[in-house]
Amino acid sequence: MPALRVEIACPQCGAPAELEETDRLFQCPFCRVRSFLAGPEGFRYVLPAKPPRRGGLIYVPYWRFKGLFFFCRPNGVDHRFVDVNEIAVDLPALPRTLGLRPQGLKLRFLTPHAKGRYLPPAVSFGQAVRAFQERSLRAIGRPPLYSAHLGEAAGLLYAPYALAGDGLVDAVLDRPLPGKAPPALLELPAAGLEPQAGISFLAALCPDCGWDLEGAPQALALHCRNCESSWIPSGGRLTRVESCCAAGGDAGAFFLPFWEIGCAVGGIELKTRGDLARAANLPVVPPPQWEEEAFRFLVPAFKVRAANFLQLAGALTLQPPAGGLSPALPGPRHHPVTLPVEEACESLKLILAGFLRPRREMAARLAAIDVHPERFRLAYLPFRETTHDWVLPGSSLSINRNVLGLSENL
Numbered sequence: 001m002p003a004l005r006v007e008i009a010c011p012q013c014g015a016p017a018e019l020e021e022t023d024r025l026f027q028c029p030f031c032r033v034r035s036f037l038a039g040p041e042g043f044r045y046v047l048p049a050k051p052p053r054r055g056g057l058i059y060v061p062y063w064r065f066k067g068l069f070f071f072c073r074p075n076g077v078d079h080r081f082v083d084v085n086e087i088a089v090d091l092p093a094l095p096r097t098l099g100l101r102p103q104g105l106k107l108r109f110l111t112p113h114a115k116g117r118y119l120p121p122a123v124s125f126g127q128a129v130r131a132f133q134e135r136s137l138r139a140i141g142r143p144p145l146y147s148a149h150l151g152e153a154a155g156l157l158y159a160p161y162a163l164a165g166d167g168l169v170d171a172v173l174d175r176p177l178p179g180k181a182p183p184a185l186l187e188l189p190a191a192g193l194e195p196q197a198g199i200s201f202l203a204a205l206c207p208d209c210g211w212d213l214e215g216a217p218q219a220l221a222l223h224c225r226n227c228e229s230s231w232i233p234s235g236g237r238l239t240r241v242e243s244c245c246a247a248g249g250d251a252g253a254f255f256l257p258f259w260e261i262g263c264a265v266g267g268i269e270l271k272t273r274g275d276l277a278r279a280a281n282l283p284v285v286p287p288p289q290w291e292e293e294a295f296r297f298l299v300p301a302f303k304v305r306a307a308n309f310l311q312l313a314g315a316l317t318l319q320p321p322a323g324g325l326s327p328a329l330p331g332p333r334h335h336p337v338t339l340p341v342e343e344a345c346e347s348l349k350l351i352l353a354g355f356l357r358p359r360r361e362m363a364a365r366l367a368a369i370d371v372h373p374e375r376f377r378l379a380y381l382p383f384r385e386t387t388h389d390w391v392l393p394g395s396s397l398s399i400n401r402n403v404l405g406l407s408e409n410l
């Protein structure tokens with residue numbers, strides 16, 4: 001499933017450019033100025049009207065979710081990849097979904113105060129994702145013990161419609177819809193429905209020292225090589241995030257990013273690594289130093305296939321890098337952060353479920369467990385390159401390099 005294409009205008013010189021929906025760091029091909037794209041609450045896109053119309057358009061919101069649903073069962077975890085969208089307002093006369101149509105179009109980002117009447121969504125993104133999840137589940141059968149989602153791309157798609165007499169025209173296809181326009185649309189006020197929030201372009205400069213920030217086009221975390229700081233978007237601006245590297249990489253090491261997440265966990269004793277060994281009923285007696293090591297999750301901060309994601313998170317949470325982590329930026333050979341920490345946090349209870357033993361008690365224990373993320377930092381781990389794989393030295397962990405290459409498809 002291809003990524004959506006988005007047309008933008010350089011915020012500096014106005015030159016037109018085109019991005020993939022997951023691109024965040026944009027360098028203008030004309031004036032070379034680099035900007036980082038931030039949305040206040042997820043990204044919002046506008047489908048183009050055909051032919052372009054002057055005014056009179058009503059933009060109807062559709063929630064979109066592309067990513068994975070995980071369903072935890074007593075005997076393991078099922079997953080399902082979806083790319084879905086569904087209308088976010090209660091207007092049964094309108095198409096319930098845009099289907100695959102957005103893939104063939106050049107979208108625009110919604111900008112504040114854009115012309116037109118934009119209906120606010122009547123359901124939240126969380127409600128929409130739960131509905132998608134339930135539908136996905138009905139296709140699979142039997143309710144799971146626990147379910148989680150991991151988004152690759154999500155946001156709101158605005159589709160244009162036009163009133164024509166007492167009917168309604170789909171302004172993307174330039175085709176009338178059957179029947180009459182819903183009264184709610186006929187009675188819309190002529191003004192006051194312009195969008196208030198939209199995309200913002202942040203200067204890709206270190207907020208602390210003004211140096212150019214470094215990152216791949218899809219990078220969600222940018223690095224300043226001058227003051228050795230890392231930055232992630234939060235609430236429409238760049239905020240600092242602690243960045244660490246594991247020791248042990250040789251000169252040609254390739255660093256992969258992980259989120260190290262410290263949590264308050266309720267319903268189970270889980271303060272130290274020793275506690276985790278007992279919850280997992282490991283067949284070895286945990287060494288005494290495990291009782292001193294605080295329990296932390298270590299979760300991929302990049303998109304990778306579902307099975308790899310769970311395997312890496314489970315193995316590294318149980319067996320974090322032996323030499324510990326020290327504050328540092330990764331070398332130039334590193335994979336960009338492409339999975340936000342908010343998404344990583346969605347997976348924590350699922351990762352924990354993978355440890356619980358005996359399995360027959362998992363249902364009851366899982367229901368009682370609460371995981372509250374409290375602090376996080378970026379942890380870069382040095383992998384060694386072989387012909388086909390990235391291998392973590394001192395472990396049995398490896399990732400097929402093609403799977404990493406396919407990161408756009410989780």
Ligand SMILES: [Zn+2]
Nearest residue numbers: 010013028031
């Ligand atoms: Zn420019």
Ligand SMILES: [Zn+2]
Nearest residue numbers: 206209224227
């Ligand atoms: Zn700096």
